[in-house]
Amino acid sequence: MDMSSILPLLQNATELGLICSLTVLALYLSYSMLNVCDLSTDGCYTLGAVVGGMVVLQGHPYLAILAAMGAGILSGLLTAFLQTYMGIDSLLAGIIVNTGLWSINIHIMGGKSLLNLFGKDTVFSIAKNAFKDTPVHEYSNLIVIAGFVILAVIFLSLFLKTRLGLAIRATGNNPAMVKSSSINPAIITIIGLGVANAFTALSGCLMGQSLKSFDINIGTGMVTIALASLLIGHTFFGKRSITTRAIGVVIGSVIFRLVYALALRMDIPSYMLRLVSSVIVIIFIAVPYLKKQFPLLTRRMSVASKRRAK
Amino acid sequence: MLQLIGVNKVFNAGTVNEKVALTDINLDVKPGDFITIIGSNGAGKSTLFNMISGYFYSDSGNIILDGKDITLLPEHIRAKSIGRLFQDPMLGSAPGMTIEENLALAAGHGGWFSHISKKDKSLFREKLALLDMGLEDRMKQPVGLLSGGQRQALTLLMATMNPPKLLLLDEHTAALDPATADKVMEITKNVVEEENLTCMMITHNMGAALEFGNRTIMMDSGKIILDIEGETREKCTVDDLLNEFKQRAGESLDNDRMLLSK
Numbered sequence: 001m002d003m004s005s006i007l008p009l010l011q012n013a014t015e016l017g018l019i020c021s022l023t024v025l026a027l028y029l030s031y032s033m034l035n036v037c038d039l040s041t042d043g044c045y046t047l048g049a050v051v052g053g054m055v056v057l058q059g060h061p062y063l064a065i066l067a068a069m070g071a072g073i074l075s076g077l078l079t080a081f082l083q084t085y086m087g088i089d090s091l092l093a094g095i096i097v098n099t100g101l102w103s104i105n106i107h108i109m110g111g112k113s114l115l116n117l118f119g120k121d122t123v124f125s126i127a128k129n130a131f132k133d134t135p136v137h138e139y140s141n142l143i144v145i146a147g148f149v150i151l152a153v154i155f156l157s158l159f160l161k162t163r164l165g166l167a168i169r170a171t172g173n174n175p176a177m178v179k180s181s182s183i184n185p186a187i188i189t190i191i192g193l194g195v196a197n198a199f200t201a202l203s204g205c206l207m208g209q210s211l212k213s214f215d216i217n218i219g220t221g222m223v224t225i226a227l228a229s230l231l232i233g234h235t236f237f238g239k240r241s242i243t244t245r246a247i248g249v250v251i252g253s254v255i256f257r258l259v260y261a262l263a264l265r266m267d268i269p270s271y272m273l274r275l276v277s278s279v280i281v282i283i284f285i286a287v288p289y290l291k292k293q294f295p296l297l298t299r300r301m302s303v304a305s306k307r308r309a310k
Numbered sequence: 311m312l313q314l315i316g317v318n319k320v321f322n323a324g325t326v327n328e329k330v331a332l333t334d335i336n337l338d339v340k341p342g343d344f345i346t347i348i349g350s351n352g353a354g355k356s357t358l359f360n361m362i363s364g365y366f367y368s369d370s371g372n373i374i375l376d377g378k379d380i381t382l383l384p385e386h387i388r389a390k391s392i393g394r395l396f397q398d399p400m401l402g403s404a405p406g407m408t409i410e411e412n413l414a415l416a417a418g419h420g421g422w423f424s425h426i427s428k429k430d431k432s433l434f435r436e437k438l439a440l441l442d443m444g445l446e447d448r449m450k451q452p453v454g455l456l457s458g459g460q461r462q463a464l465t466l467l468m469a470t471m472n473p474p475k476l477l478l479l480d481e482h483t484a485a486l487d488p489a490t491a492d493k494v495m496e497i498t499k500n501v502v503e504e505e506n507l508t509c510m511m512i513t514h515n516m517g518a519a520l521e522f523g524n525r526t527i528m529m530d531s532g533k534i535i536l537d538i539e540g541e542t543r544e545k546c547t548v549d550d551l552l553n554e555f556k557q558r559a560g561e562s563l564d565n566d567r568m569l570l571s572k
Binding site for chain 1: 384385386387389390393394401402403404405406407411412414415416418420421422423424425426468469
């Protein structure tokens with residue numbers, strides 16, 4: 001492998017990793033903090049891409065970002081409302097919203113399952129023009145994405161230390177204690193998922209704008225990919241401060257894409273991405289669990305072997 | 311202060327598992343009362359607390375707190391005026407968050423988007439120092455690292471950070487070792503006296519039931535079978551309580567823990 005071909009590859013992987021890291025940050029909020037596994041993530045990511053894409057087609061790439069985030073918030077509020085006030089199990093609520101969003105997304109695209117943004121201004125094309133004569137023009141995409149991610153990390157690390165943020169963390173940690181602090185955990189869950197899904201939709205919107213052409217399947221498997229990135233991040237920065245862990249999951253997302261990009265170079269077909277993410281999630285959740293079980297297993301085995309010796 | 315008027319609760323009504331938990335409970339708690347509650351297993355002591363705190367709702371009857379009917383108010387709204395501690399020290403605080411963050415949530419000062427203020431931090435430090443457990447120097451540590459006794463003392467601090475109208479203590483020292491239990495009980499007494507709180511305490515320790523507070527209630531099969539205060543209570547001994555129970559409930563006390571700690 002020569003360096004001239006591998007550098008753009010790594011740059012591309014980093015860009016992808018950073019865009020997806022916004023979804024990972026969303027899961028950091030919902031899964032790690034609020035303790036809700038939000039399975040509407042795939043649909044919400046697509047929703048962000050689709051809503052953003054339609055607004056880009058109208059010629060408003062900045063407004064597209066706000067519209068996508070707004071749509072994400074609505075989707076998150078709905079998922080949370082179903083699980084807090086409608087008695088629907090939280091996993092099921094996510095799956096239901098995810099399924100419903102598929103139809104809604106196609107409806108937003110005017111009944112088609114494909115969207116083309118070619119020839120329209122996107123935040124990336126605008127940045128490319130702005131950086132045209134500067135030495136960093138090759139990295140304009142990276143700069144834009146990094147800007148969003150840095151803002152998101154700063155927002156989250158400040159947000160999670162506010163009283164509302166503390167309530168969100170406590171709701172995932174000990175809901176009974178939240179109630180005894182005179183706070184309604186249902187409302188906190190609704191707000192938390194609203195904010196988280198704003199990030200998911202932002203992530204999808206940026207991905208849509210950078211791809212310029214995508215279909216209804218753009219978000220399929222995102223929840224597992226993001227979960228894999230989150231768990232990789234937690235492995236390295238698990239027991240640190242809120243901010244360090246937030247940075248950690250962003251790094252986790254980039255590592256995931258870099259490793260994957262290198263795997264692609266070794267002739268692993270690109271459709272393997274989802275399998276790889278599934279296996280990573282399994283490993284990162286099962287290994288710590290098995291580690292805990294291991295002493296018991298060895299004891300059982302030694303007892304069994306003693307019995308056989310008799 | 312707190313009035314229970316004809317409160318009833320039946321679990322699994324109409325099934326083979328039907329269990330009458332509370333029957334026609336009438337109770338008038340006066341301001342400043344410190345009531346100790348004793349009774350055998352399944353007598354309805356904790357159910358009574360669950361009902362008052364809103365963990366579940368009564369089937370019928372009314373609960374009046376400070377002149378306001380709270381019978382149908384949800385738990386988190388009642389929590390503004392009712393503090394509660396459980397036997398399990400793990401229930402009252404969030405283990406993944408720091409001592410400071412737990413206290414901040416309980417204090418509820420400032421707006422939703424405000425961070426913990428310097429003023430609050432020094433207030434927390436001051437209050438923690440009163441516990442005499444060295445927690446004031448560990449404010450940035452997660453609560454999960456604390457011992458059961460420390461967590462229960464912290465929970466007590468959290469529950470009384472904004473002095474509630476009513477404090478419910480559900481065997482809150484039962485899971486602690488004797489020395490720690492004494493200490494938490496002493497802190498409890500101080501807090502209740504200082505803030506002049508109205509307090510109800512479930513205990514399995516008959517000695518403690520007579521030692522603490524100004525009024526003692528005995529429960530059996532979902533009913534209040536004895537309610538003593540003043541002179542009658544001062545003269546009462548643990549043996550009197552046991553005899554009283556036998557007479558009124560028509561059977562001996564079946565709470566082993568209670569008999570052992572006699």
